Each structure stands twice: as structure tokens, then as C-alpha cells.
Amino acid sequence: ETGVTQTPRHxxxxxxxxxxxxxxxxxxxxxxxxxxxxxxxPLELMFVYSLEERVENNSVPSRFSPECPNxxxxxLHLHTLQPEDSALYLCASSQEGSGFGYGYTFxxxxxxxxx
Amino acid sequence: GEDVEQSLFLSVRxxxxxxxxxxxxxxxxxxxYWYKQEPxxxxxxxxxxxxxxxxxxxxxxxxxxxxxxxxxSLRIADTQTGDSAIYFCAERQDMRFxxxxxxxxxx
Numbered sequence: 001e002t003g004v005t006q007t008p009r010h011x012x013x014x015x016x017x018x019x020x021x022x023x024x025x026x027x028x029x030x031x032x033x034x035x036x037x038x039x040x041x042p043l044e045l046m047f048v049y050s051l052e053e054r055v056e057n058n059s060v061p062s063r064f065s066p067e068c069p070n071x072x073x074x075x076l077h078l079h080t081l082q083p084e085d086s087a088l089y090l091c092a093s094s095q096e097g098s099g100f101g102y103g104y105t106f107x108x109x110x111x112x113x114x115x
Numbered sequence: 116g117e118d119v120e121q122s123l124f125l126s127v128r129x130x131x132x133x134x135x136x137x138x139x140x141x142x143x144x145x146x147x148y149w150y151k152q153e154p155x156x157x158x159x160x161x162x163x164x165x166x167x168x169x170x171x172x173x174x175x176x177x178x179x180x181x182x183x184x185x186x187x188s189l190r191i192a193d194t195q196t197g198d199s200a201i202y203f204c205a206e207r208q209d210m211r212f213x214x215x216x217x218x219x220x221x222x
Contacts, residue, residue: 002157033210042214043203090157103148104210106157 003027006091006107014115015081021110023074023091031096032074033104034066038087049074050096081114088112119206121213128221133191135216137204140185146207147180149189152215153200161189161202196220 004025013019025032034046048056049068057066063085065077074091088111092104119139127133139147145166150158164171164178164187171178177190187204201215 002159004157006157043212045210092158103146103150103160103163103205103207104158105160106150108155108157111155 002105002107004091004093004105004107006089006110008110009108010111010113012113012115013078013081015083017081018077018079020078021076021089021091021112023076023107025072025074025091025093025105027093027095027105029093029095029105030071031094032068032071033092033094034074034076035090035092036087037090037109043090047076078112081112083114086112086114119204119211119213121202121204121216123214124217124219126219126221127194129194129196131194133189133194133198133218133220135189135191135202135204135218137187137189137213138185139187139204139206139211141206141211142182142185144206147178147187148205148207149176149178149187150203150205150212151200152203158203191218194218194220196222 007022031050036044046060047066052068063080067075088109090109091107094104121137148163149161151161152158162173164180169180175192179188199220201217203212203215205212
């Protein structure tokens with residue numbers, strides 16, 4: 001365990017379903033992120049929350065909806081997804097502040113398959 | 116936008132040294148990172164280097180940074196089969212990742 005826990009590890013959903021991915025960090029970090037990793041593209045940053053406020057969404061389709069109720073929890077709500085959304089979704093956290101260089105801590109990811 | 120580029124594949128024999136290369140374009144990056152991803156897992160931070168350093172060594176890992184050429188490399192000494200994974204370099208400014216280099220270690 002890295003200190004960032006993602007659930008579920010695997011998820012299969014139909015295109016009309018609604019589901020949520022959950023991420024929890026126990027590191028006291030103040031920023032959390034969602035990344036998408038697919039076979040065809042490098043890691044894509046989807047959303048950034050710093051101090052519980054969303055600071056970036058990188059033009060992600062509205063069928064992905066993030067929620068950050070507190071600094072330890074991050075959700076990604078999914079609805080009416082497409083097969084091309086099948087990917088590994090990675091959550092990460094970091095401690096943001098000047099001079100801090102320890103990078104991001106990643107969870108193990110949720111493998112999402114849209115059928 | 117700024118890019119981070121890596122070669123996609125590297126194959127070495129067990130016991131040899133592996134060198135994974137990365138180039139980046141953002142000269143304002145303060146930290147550069149190497150991550151390792153094993154099958155079915157997330158990314159694990161291996162090591163990082165501050166931009167005012169040109170070398171950092173940590174056991175079997177050596178990171179070299181040529182800031183003038185914006186070139187970063189990761190050398191793994193005495194490569195083992197357990198080192199087989201995808202290795203990502205990343206830069207701090209926007210936390211951009213390269214596409215990853217798949218290292219295969221043959222017995």
C-alpha cells in the first residue's frame with residue numbers, strides 16, 4: 001500500500017450505468033489528482049484539486065464528474081460512458097508548497113471496462 | 116505545450132546495466148522524477164533530482180541530468196528480472212509524464 005487507496009480495483013459498466021470511483025489518501029497531502037491511462041495515450045491529467053478546490057479539468061467530457069468533499073477523499077462520478085473511456089484510472093496525491101519536491105503518490109488504479 | 120519524451124522499449128540481459136533516456140522541453144522545471152509501474156499497479160516514485168544537480172545515486176539507480184540539453188537518464192546497474200516494468204519520467208512544473216519506457220529483462 002502506498003498510502004493512496006482506490007476502490008474498486010476493477011469495474012465493468014454498461015454505457016447507461018452510473019458508477020463512482022473512490023480515492024482515499026492517508027498522507028496528509030493537500031492536493032489530489034485523477035489521471036487516465038490508456039493503451040493509446042500517455043498519462044492524461046483529468047482533474048486537479050488543491051486545498052479541496054478544483055483548479056484544472058483539462059477539457060474532460062462532462063460524463064466525468066469529480067468531487068472532493070475533503071482533503072482525504074476524491075471521487076470520480078461516471079455516467080453514460082463510451083467504450084473508448086475504458087482505461088486505468090489513477091488517483092494521486094501530493095503536498096503542494098514551495099520547495100517541496102517529493103512528487104506524487106499514486107494509488108493502484110481502477111481498471112474500468114465500458115461495455 | 117511542453118513535452119516529455121521517452122523511447123518506448125528497452126530490452127537488456129539480466130546483470131547488464133539499463134539506461135533509460137528522457138528529454139523535456141520546460142526549462143523552468145525544478146524537479147524531475149522517475150516512476151516505475153509494474154503490471155496492474157499504479158506508479159511508484161523511484162527517485163527524483165533537483166534541477167541544480169547533475170547526478171544523483173541511490174543504490175543501483177543513477178540519475179543524470181544535463182540541464183543544458185534538457186536530457187534526463189536513469190541507469191539501473193545489475194538489472195534484475197524484477198526490474199521489468201514501465202518507467203516514466205516526469206517534470207515538476209506541470210507534472211507532465213512521458214509515454215513510458217517498457218523495460219524487459221531477459222534471463
